[in-house]
Amino acid sequence: MIHHLEAAWPQEGCGVILQGAGGAGEEGAFRVVPLPNVAPTPRVAYAFAPDAWLQVCLEADARRETLVCVFHSHVDTAATFSAEDRRRAAPAGIPLLPCVSYEVIAIHGGRATSAARFVWRDGDFQGVPIRLPDFRFEKPL
Template sequence: MRGAAFPPEVLARMIHHLEAAWPHEGCGVILQGEHGEGEEGPWRVVPLPNVSPTPRIAYAFAPDAWLRVCLEAEIRRETLVSVFHSHIDTAATFSAEDRRQAAPGGVLLLPGVSYEVISIHGGRATSASSSQWMDGDFQGVPIPLPDFRFEKPL
């Protein structure tokens, strides 16, 4: 699972955005560049606006923002690594709705991409999971969340 392998600063930026979005679900993507000759390059966390009509229980990327991220990633030679979002006052598990959006009708929309879900209670991240498509369904594992409260601001 990819999520557990993110550098601490990537997790911190993701958590910061999701906590700031509370009491609504926050969302975004994580991209990774390349240095050349197949070497992994720098990470980029891109928060996206949640335009869901029910933002406390669902997320949806703004189509224009999503298109802009995709075009920028192509120019910068970045790979989409992860889609992330928060769940408000509930478990950090990949829900039936999450599955439906990521693989409508069982057709995976973003092959090779992991999905990180962070549970936010009272504006603070409390738990997280990473899910990836394996053997025809999403399989998830917990992600340990370090406490970033005492580190310098991002």
């Protein structure tokens, strides 16, 4: 997820995280699915390509996966759930995906700097900062 969002900079990147069914009381594996951002203003907004989103939904259904997270980046600004994010996720104050979390990753200069998770609770999206793990494997010479 982090690599996809950093690679999308200086535009917002986006995608989803799905979880498999698991078995015998165990949680299933997670799968990160990057999606193309087709927003008309991709530096400040994201939108899934309808055909790519449909394909993800069909594959998830066939694999018995559940959508657990929508993620996207914010370019050179904070990892907050913006007014635009709220408007798209809950038009007219009604969440489109009430059981799904939203993760926002701040990307500054092409590098992830902070992250936060937002969930629908008590009539609004509530945010929680999350630790941003370092997935980079480069070593200084």
